[in-house]
Amino acid sequence: MFTIKNYVMAETIEEAYRLLQAGKSNTILGGCAFLKLGSKRIGTAIDLSKLDLDFIIETEEAIEIGAMTTFRAVETNEALNKYFSGIIPKAVGGILGIQFRNVVTVGASVYSRYGFSDFLTALLVLETEVELFNAGRMTLDSFLKKGAPRDILTKIIINKSEATASYQMMRNSIADYPLLNVAISKSTEGFRIVVGARPQRAELAAEASELLSSAKEINEEVIQAVVTAAIKELAFGSNMRGSREYRQAICKGLIARGIKEVLQ
Numbered sequence: 001m002f003t004i005k006n007y008v009m010a011e012t013i014e015e016a017y018r019l020l021q022a023g024k025s026n027t028i029l030g031g032c033a034f035l036k037l038g039s040k041r042i043g044t045a046i047d048l049s050k051l052d053l054d055f056i057i058e059t060e061e062a063i064e065i066g067a068m069t070t071f072r073a074v075e076t077n078e079a080l081n082k083y084f085s086g087i088i089p090k091a092v093g094g095i096l097g098i099q100f101r102n103v104v105t106v107g108a109s110v111y112s113r114y115g116f117s118d119f120l121t122a123l124l125v126l127e128t129e130v131e132l133f134n135a136g137r138m139t140l141d142s143f144l145k146k147g148a149p150r151d152i153l154t155k156i157i158i159n160k161s162e163a164t165a166s167y168q169m170m171r172n173s174i175a176d177y178p179l180l181n182v183a184i185s186k187s188t189e190g191f192r193i194v195v196g197a198r199p200q201r202a203e204l205a206a207e208a209s210e211l212l213s214s215a216k217e218i219n220e221e222v223i224q225a226v227v228t229a230a231i232k233e234l235a236f237g238s239n240m241r242g243s244r245e246y247r248q249a250i251c252k253g254l255i256a257r258g259i260k261e262v263l264q
Helices: 013-021 071-076 078-082 084-093 106-112 118-124 140-146 206-214 220-233 244-263
Strands: 002-009 027-029 040-047 056-058 062-066 128-132 136-139 153-159 164-171 178-187 190-196
Touching: 013 027, 013 040, 027 106, 056 078, 062 106, 071 084, 071 106, 078 084, 084 118, 084 164, 084 178, 106 118, 106 153, 118 140, 118 164, 118 178, 118 190, 128 140, 136 140, 164 244, 178 244, 190 206, 190 220, 190 244, 206 220, 220 244
Parallel strands: 002 040, 027 040
Antiparallel strands: 056 062, 062 153, 128 136, 128 153, 164 178, 178 190
């Protein structure tokens, strides 16, 4: 449960940013789905609903998704289902129920950099950028590593390519966060392997990706070598959902399955 002292529906992005900087407890409101799960005292709650940030726009070069766009809108969007083997809708389509996905917003999910995020894992395997009001435009990878404290994410940009992609995940139950998730893409520039919910946030397995990209022929032996490389270079941890060793074992199967799906 969270409490709010003041509530403001910002008229401009500049006003929203100014209000955010005015107090440490001031907070941007997204769909509030995850905010409801914690306990927080908010000084000024800043609503972005009037700033026209609920959109999915396809241009010649990219697909842009506004910060206030819901996961349900992402899941059902024609362009996102058309490109990249539909990996983005597939990643969010398994998150709880439709009612929940009608509430969760893109901006809140990406800006929070949740370790368990299905969405971030799928985005990171593509050529994705984020745009923030103050920090400007940067790659998603850079944002996930550095963050952007006290800023407002306005949209994400997925650059178009002919990439094929696969999303794999494991949950203990349909209503739970993922125990582990994996995304793999193949484009003219090679393969990308991303693993999230380790339980740390999504990260590119750079060495494993390079090993797979440089293989002259991809067979079972190569796949197992790639899986071993990914397990070695990425950090895994334990929490209430599973142990470090269990996550590593699950990861082997998900990466192998993802590679084979992309090759098909």
